[in-house]
Amino acid sequence: MTVEITNESGVEVDEAKLLRLVSYALSDLHVSPDADVAIVLVDEGAMEALHVQWMDEPGPTDVLSFPMDELRPGTEDMPTPAGLLGDIVLCPQVAEAQAREARHSTLAELVMLTTHGLLHLLGFDHAEPAEEREMFGLQREIIIGFEHSERRRRRS
Numbered sequence: 001m002t003v004e005i006t007n008e009s010g011v012e013v014d015e016a017k018l019l020r021l022v023s024y025a026l027s028d029l030h031v032s033p034d035a036d037v038a039i040v041l042v043d044e045g046a047m048e049a050l051h052v053q054w055m056d057e058p059g060p061t062d063v064l065s066f067p068m069d070e071l072r073p074g075t076e077d078m079p080t081p082a083g084l085l086g087d088i089v090l091c092p093q094v095a096e097a098q099a100r101e102a103r104h105s106t107l108a109e110l111v112m113l114t115t116h117g118l119l120h121l122l123g124f125d126h127a128e129p130a131e132e133r134e135m136f137g138l139q140r141e142i143i144i145g146f147e148h149s150e151r152r153r154r155r156s
Contacts, residue, residue, distance in 0.1 A: 001026060004037040009041040011092035014107055017150075018114050024146045025118055030074035034082030037121065039114065040089045043152035047091035062094045063113040087117050089116035111146070115139050 003022045005015045022037060047060035054064065069083035090113055092106065099109035101137070106141075119135055126132035 001033045003030075004036075006038070007041040007094045008046065009043050009090075011041070011043075011096075012021050013041055013110060017107065018066045018110065020144050020153075021111055021114055022118060024149055025115060025142045028142060028145060029080075029122065030076055030078075031071065031080040031122070032074075032082040035071060035080065035085050035108070037085040037118070038087045039117075040087060041092055042089060043048070044091060045118065047089065047094065050089060060094050061111075062091055062098060063117045064089045065117040067121045067123070068074045071102065071121075085118075086152070088114060090117070091115065095116070111143060112139070115142050115146075119130045136145055 001070065003019050005018060007013055016037060022039070023081060026035060026037075027033075039077040043122040044060040047064070048058070050064055051057050051059065051061045055061070055065075066089070071075065071080050071083050071085055074080035090110060093112055096106045099106045101108065116135075116139055119139055124131070124135040125140065126135045144150040
């Protein structure tokens with residue numbers, strides 16, 4: 001699996017942790033290890049421009065996802081084939097403000113936003129209540145499982 005992270009935001013981010021998160025989540029969702037995903041961290045101005053261009057909404061947002069090959073989660077018996085998942089664009093400055101409000105770290109917010117963006121790349125949405133329950137439930141499960149794997153990694 002190729003996960004490319006480009007940080008154009010001017011904010012220092014634990015890119016290694018985001019890489020481990022994406023690797024964990026894709027494995028958990030039975031996506032081919034040959035799938036590609038890009039994460040781009042941008043500043044508020046760049047995010048606002050993307051938000052206006054693609055969503056026709058003013059102001060910067062926290063995360064945008066741009067799916068490419070319309071891949072979906074697989075199963076243990078039938079993993080998702082290789083392909084280009086797409087791009088996740090994050091804005092650390094917006095994440096930092098949201099993290100303060102939620103009273104957790106900016107990195108915890110970026111982990112949540114990256115997971116959220118990845119699920120969008122895999123076809124999940126939250127426009128309807130049932131979709132929202134499914135997506136946010138899976139998002140929670142992935143983050144909890146990832147944090148458990150991080151604790152095990154630190155102990156070894």
